[in-house]
Amino acid sequence: MTQQTTKAKRVEGTGQAPGFVSDYLLYLLAAASDAASAQFHTKVRKAGLRVPEWRVLACLADTDGAMITQLARRALAEQSRLTRIIGQMEDRGLLIRRSDPADGRRVRVYLTDAGRALTAELVPQAQKHEAALMEMLQGNVGAQLKPALKSLLAVLEAQEDWQG
Amino acid sequence: MTQQTTKAKRVEGTGQAPGFVSDYLLYLLAAASDAASAQFHTKVRKAGLRVPEWRVLACLADTDGAMITQLARRALAEQSRLTRIIGQMEDRGLLIRRSDPADGRRVRVYLTDAGRALTAELVPQAQKHEAALMEMLQGNVGAQLKPALKSLLAVLEAQEDWQG
DNA sequence: ACAAACAATATGATTTTTCATATAGTTTCG
DNA sequence: CGAAACTATATGAAAAATCATATTGTTTGT
Numbered sequence: 001m002t003q004q005t006t007k008a009k010r011v012e013g014t015g016q017a018p019g020f021v022s023d024y025l026l027y028l029l030a031a032a033s034d035a036a037s038a039q040f041h042t043k044v045r046k047a048g049l050r051v052p053e054w055r056v057l058a059c060l061a062d063t064d065g066a067m068i069t070q071l072a073r074r075a076l077a078e079q080s081r082l083t084r085i086i087g088q089m090e091d092r093g094l095l096i097r098r099s100d101p102a103d104g105r106r107v108r109v110y111l112t113d114a115g116r117a118l119t120a121e122l123v124p125q126a127q128k129h130e131a132a133l134m135e136m137l138q139g140n141v142g143a144q145l146k147p148a149l150k151s152l153l154a155v156l157e158a159q160e161d162w163q164g
Numbered sequence: 165m166t167q168q169t170t171k172a173k174r175v176e177g178t179g180q181a182p183g184f185v186s187d188y189l190l191y192l193l194a195a196a197s198d199a200a201s202a203q204f205h206t207k208v209r210k211a212g213l214r215v216p217e218w219r220v221l222a223c224l225a226d227t228d229g230a231m232i233t234q235l236a237r238r239a240l241a242e243q244s245r246l247t248r249i250i251g252q253m254e255d256r257g258l259l260i261r262r263s264d265p266a267d268g269r270r271v272r273v274y275l276t277d278a279g280r281a282l283t284a285e286l287v288p289q290a291q292k293h294e295a296a297l298m299e300m301l302q303g304n305v306g307a308q309l310k311p312a313l314k315s316l317l318a319v320l321e322a323q324e325d326w327q328g
Numbered sequence: 329a330c331a332a333a334c335a336a337t338a339t340g341a342t343t344t345t346t347c348a349t350a351t352a353g354t355t356t357c358g
Numbered sequence: 359c360g361a362a363a364c365t366a367t368a369t370g371a372a373a374a375a376t377c378a379t380a381t382t383g384t385t386t387g388t
Binding site: 019020021022023024025026027028029030031032033034035036037039040055058059061062063074076123126127130133134136137138141144145146147148149150151152153155156157159160 | 197200201203223287290308321
Binding site: 231232233243244246247248251267268269270271 | 335336337338339
């Protein structure tokens with residue numbers, strides 16, 4: 001059937017052999033995330049941003065004036081890294097930092113006009129890309145994926161709250 | 165059809181405000197992957213491994229004697245990084261490298277007994293962890309998640325073959 | 329058989345990331 | 359009030375990742 005004779009012809013794609021890995025949930029999640037993001041992240045880089053920077057912009061589009069710590073969680077980056085990234089973005093004039101008058105430890109981050117403009121360009125691109133992806137998935141899969149991921153996230157966040 | 169007068173429900177934990185990000189597929193994938201992996205990756209580190217190292221072991225458990233490039237794809241790491249990681253793992257005696265007699269450019273990687281022992285310890289832990297996760301998901305969600313991710317991956321890999 | 333084109337891995341140099349901890353501001357409570 | 363205990367952000371030093379390219383081996387076309 002799929003016999004390929006002596007020279008074991010190169011397998012396609014990841015060269016996925018059946019086995020533990022290719023059915024392992026954590027692998028599927030990481031691989032799907034990686035692969036799905038790859039294309040869009042290319043556009044992000046062409047816009048002169050690194051991935052976490054784009055994430056920061058997207059988060060600020062949702063909640064301008066967020067704190068560093070919040071941004072770190074939402075952008076899936078560590079706090080010390082986020083601090084530096086914010087610093088660089090500030091230098092580039094994409095955002096500004098202002099300490100919260102109500103609590104001096106907090107630093108709130110706001111988009112500048114330049115930052116807002118860039119965001120206004122990228123978010124629609126992201127949405128378009130997402131729509132294209134969703135369209136490629138067979139009907140029910142497309143419909144199930146996001147809710148399933150949200151459930152998973154909900155379960156995991158609930159766990160965090162108890163365990164630590 | 166898929167239109168859902170976006171009434172986005174508030175989410176806990178991340179302090180997720182409804183908005184673009186929390187319903188964005190690429191975010192959901194990355195966040196779910198991150199959160200789901202976090203717990204197990206803690207165990208991995210306690211076993212003295214970094215995440216990509218664990219991934220290499222898992223891949224080798226499936227296909228001992230894989231090439232560096234294959235391992236890089238499967239372990240979701242870049243080739244030059246993988247090369248160095250393999251080097252370190254070899255130094256630690258977890259695996260050995262042998263150049264392929266049929267094609268001298270290729271380097272095939274094999275588990276040592278020590279590597280195999282460690283793998284034999286971790287893979288079952290991973291499976292147990294996965295099972296626990298799956299059990300926490302509501303019936304149909306648990307059943308849908310993996311197939312949905314596999315479809316997504318299949319679609320994305322098909323695309324790569326044309327475009328990239 | 330040979331030169332170009334290609335493929336797999338390695339490596340130097342630079343940039344990022346991480347880890348631990350410093351610094352600064354705030355709350356708790358005796 | 360004032361001393362812990364805490365919380366938010368920053369930062370130095372070390373580890374790791376990335377990029378471009380070198381090196382080595384193989385295939386192809388003439």
